Amino acid sequence: MTTPSQTPPPSPVPVDEKRESFEREALVHLDALYRVALRLTGNASDADDLVQETMLKAYRAWDQYEKGTNAKGWLLTILRHAFINEYRRRTRHPENVDLDTIEPFAVFGEIQEEDPQGAFFDRIVDDEVLRAIDDLPEAFRETLVLSDVEGLSYQEIAKVLEIPVGTVKSRLFRARQLLQARLYDYAVSMGYIKGSPA
Amino acid sequence: MNCRECVEHLYEFLDREVTPDLERDIRRHLEECPPCGEQFDFEAVYLKFLRARCRAQGAPPELKRRLLQELFGE
Numbered sequence: 205m206t207t208p209s210q211t212p213p214p215s216p217v218p219v220d221e222k223r224e225s226f227e228r229e230a231l232v233h234l235d236a237l238y239r240v241a242l243r244l245t246g247n248a249s250d251a252d253d254l255v256q257e258t259m260l261k262a263y264r265a266w267d268q269y270e271k272g273t274n275a276k277g278w279l280l281t282i283l284r285h286a287f288i289n290e291y292r293r294r295t296r297h298p299e300n301v302d303l304d305t306i307e308p309f310a311v312f313g314e315i316q317e318e319d320p321q322g323a324f325f326d327r328i329v330d331d332e333v334l335r336a337i338d339d340l341p342e343a344f345r346e347t348l349v350l351s352d353v354e355g356l357s358y359q360e361i362a363k364v365l366e367i368p369v370g371t372v373k374s375r376l377f378r379a380r381q382l383l384q385a386r387l388y389d390y391a392v393s394m395g396y397i398k399g400s401p402a
Numbered sequence: 403m404n405c406r407e408c409v410e411h412l413y414e415f416l417d418r419e420v421t422p423d424l425e426r427d428i429r430r431h432l433e434e435c436p437p438c439g440e441q442f443d444f445e446a447v448y449l450k451f452l453r454a455r456c457r458a459q460g461a462p463p464e465l466k467r468r469l470l471q472e473l474f475g476e
Contacts, residue, residue: 223474234469238461252465259469312441320440322447333455351417352449353456358419377413384448 226266229275230259236276236354237283243349244287246338254291258283277356280364284346303343303378309385319397327396328387336386344379351376403431408438416446 237258241251261282262269269278315324337345350356350364358376362369392399408431414420415428432439 226473231469234466235460238465239456239459242459248462252462255461255465256469256472260472263473312444316437316440316444320444322444322451325448325451328451328455330455330458333452337456349456352452355453358414358417373414373419380413380448380452383452 222266225271226263229269229271230262230266230279233276233279234259237279239353240280240346240349241283241287243334243337243345243353244284244342245291250291254283254287257286257290261286274360276354277360277364280350280354280356284364303341303375309381311381311384311388314388314399315397318399324391324397325387327394328391332390333387336383336390339386340379340383344375344382347372347375348379348383352380403427405431405435405438408432408435409441412442412445413449416442416449 234255237255238251241254241258242248245251245254258279262279265282269275312320315322337348340348346365347361350361351358356364358369358372361372361376365372367375388397388399391397408428411420411424411428415425420428432442
């Protein structure tokens with residue numbers, strides 16, 4: 205019979221140190237993760253669960269994260285994988301949108317006489333903007349959120365979404381144009397601007 | 403550089419994601435072409451508006467509390 209070993213289990217990083225570095229590098233991105241989760245899942249309750257699951261996974265895998273590199277990108281990658289694996293199917297209907305069939309629409313061309321400085325944007329409230337973002341096709345939505353909401357570089361977005369930088373550029377371009385066209389339609393429907401007759 | 407080429411790089415330029423050479427070509431075109439200049443200004447307003455509208459929201463305090471409890475048992 206063997207006697208239990210007296211040596212403690214291997215612990216590469218002392219707990220206090222792990223906690224301290226996790227708080228400093230990971231928990232500071234809680235708001236960012238929540239905003240992205242909210243736009244991906246479309247509701248606060250799933251966003252809560254997705255963020256919690258992401259942070260618990262991240263803490264368990266914290267030894268694999270190279271300290272001082274891009275924690276935000278690393279966390280967003282974990283969050284996106286968790287979303288794809290567990291939430292996408294039940295939180296949103298599967299999308300079969302052919303992104304290439306979405307026609308570009310140049311708002312500036314329509315509005316350059318009436319409001320070339322884009323003053324009408326100021327009249328659109330936060331909730332309306334968020335609703336319009338939520339209505340974008342998922343591939344557009346996640347790219348736009350990582351860029352415009354979270355301020356990631358094209359390279360960082362490419363890494364999180366696992367797509368080439370060229371695809372990030374084209375998706376972002378079309379996502380912003382589509383969103384702008386919808387906000388423009390909304391502004392016309394609310395009478396904020398006259399717009400051009402249909 | 404013509405207008406179409408210039409507008410193709412619109413967001414890359416505004417996001418500061420262009421090479422120095424391309425940036426120089428775009429700036430030169432914008433100086434010579436007021437309509438493109440106006441369009442770039444309009445799009446810059448749009449991006450600023452988007453960022454201002456979307457970045458305010460943060461995680462609920464309750465989520466943070468629950469998370470600290472789960473992570474560190476407090």
